[in-house]
Amino acid sequence: MTAAERRVAVLPRIAPRSRPRLTIDLAAVARNTRLLADRAAGELMAVVKADGFGHGALDVARTALAHGATRLGVTSLEEAWPLRDAGLAAPILSWLNPVDADWAAAAAWDVDVAVPGLQHLAAVAEAPGRHRVHLHVDAGMARDGADPAIWTQLCRTARRAEQRGEVEVVGVMGHLGCADDPGDDCNARGRTRFAWAIEIARAAGLRPRERHLAATAATLTDPRAHHTMCRVGAGLVGIDPSHTADLCPPMTLTAPVTQVRRVRGGTPVGYGHAHRTATATYLGLVPLGYADGLPRTASGRAEVLVRGVRRPVVGRISMDQLVVDLGRAVDLGETVTVFGPGGHGEPTVAEWARWSGTIEHEIVTGIGARVERRTLAVPHLRSLA
Structure with missing residues (x-):
């Protein structure tokens, strides 16, 4: 054995408990799905885009389908393939694709597609296979969906394609821009459009049996927007933009303290010396930073839970690490809870979003690949009540 090999052989292994960890409790997803399915007037589509809002698309999809959802939604077709490959047979809709997407594969894999305009419709109609499409109308966001000025032409063109056997128009969809504020006039205008x-x-002769406008907020607050189906993504993972429901956040983010030091009052901390300790204290180093999804903009405001007590994050959050004012000495390896459901006093994703000047969606979808993930399976249904 060479000297280099001997050095490698004695390197310590890092135990999983000594690493930052994101724990995802699928029982919370199950509870949320049942609540939302009860609120929806028709079917519930579980939207598992962006890897299930960072919670694992396949895990969230399976859990939602087992607890009240009947369909799945994704943005790109590339997000649909793993669901089909895993054997999920539920209807899947993909609604955000470039005009040159693989529409033939969508037909072959039995994936519905949304059509937001005439060019997309022509591309879908020309592709091999018979395609189930949802015509997508802009309901007032000037974002995705067809401009109302071309809607009549789009519907008539789709009907001719349908008569030729190229497509089957099974749905019409839209999206509300202000559903998180139920009283906003934007919602009434969106429903009318x-x-x-x-x-x-x-x-135009179309008979769309699936009509869906409501996402999470409207599902919870606006029955007039429900139609035959509601599309819910954020709500599955405990995010309620309307702040009206008791949803359960599934994520808990923890990390170990890797270094502890006692410092004097007036000690500068981190880049730019943005913080100076007011008194003598203990500082703890935690190996999580903005490369792991903790926004730098939360610097100076964020807190974490240490030994059942909230302690402030001090100095600027760095790419790979942050500093906590512990107030007292703790052991190396002590677990810090960065966020969780909040039932034990720990900060929540909602608080981190507020400290960061953003929304919860950005926090949960931003946790980086360096963080170890652990998923807790759903216990027996009776224990979820």
């Missing part, structure tokens, strides 16, 4: 879009589609 969506109703108009359905009337135009029917006048």
Whole structure:
């Protein structure tokens, strides 16, 4: 054995408990799904885009389908393939694709696609296979969906493609821009535009049996937006933009203290010396930073839980690490809870979003690949009540 090999042989192994860890409790996803399915007037589509909002698309999909969801939604077709490959047979809709997407594969894999305009419709119709499409109308966001100015033409063109056997128009969809504020007039205008879009589609000879406008917030607050189906993604993982429901956050982020030092009052901490200790204290180093998904903008405001007590994050959050004012000495390897459901006094994702000046969606989808992930399976249904 060479000297280099001997050095490698004695390197210590890092135990999993000594690393930052993201724990995902699928029982919370199950509870949330059942609550949302009870609120929805029709079917519930579980939206598992962005890797299930950072919670694992396949795990969230399976859990949601077992607890009240009947369909799955994704943005790109590339997000649909792993679901089909895993054997999930539920209907899947993909609604955000470039015009040159693999529409033939969508037909072959039995994936519905959304059509937001005439060019997309032509591309889908020309691709091999018979395609189930949802015509997508812009309900007032000037974002995805067809401009109302071309809606009549889109519906008539789709009907001709349908008559030729190239597509089957199975749905009409839209999205509300202000559903997190139920009283905003934007919602009434969006509902009116969506109703108009359905009337135009029917006048063109289409018979869309699936009509869906509501996402999480509208599912919880606006029955007038429900139609035949609600699309819910954020709500599955405990995020309620309307702040009206008691949803369960599934994520808990923990990390070990890797270094502890006693410092004097007035000690500068971190880049730019953005913080100076007020008195003598103990500082703990935690190996998580903005490369792991903790926004730098939370610096100077964020807190973590240490031994059942909230302690402030001090100095600027760095790429790979942050510093906590512990107030007292703790053991190396002591577990710090960065966020969790909040039931034990730990900060929540909602608090981290507020400290960062962003939304919860950005926090949960931003946890980096360096963080170890552990998923807790759903216990027996009776224990979830």
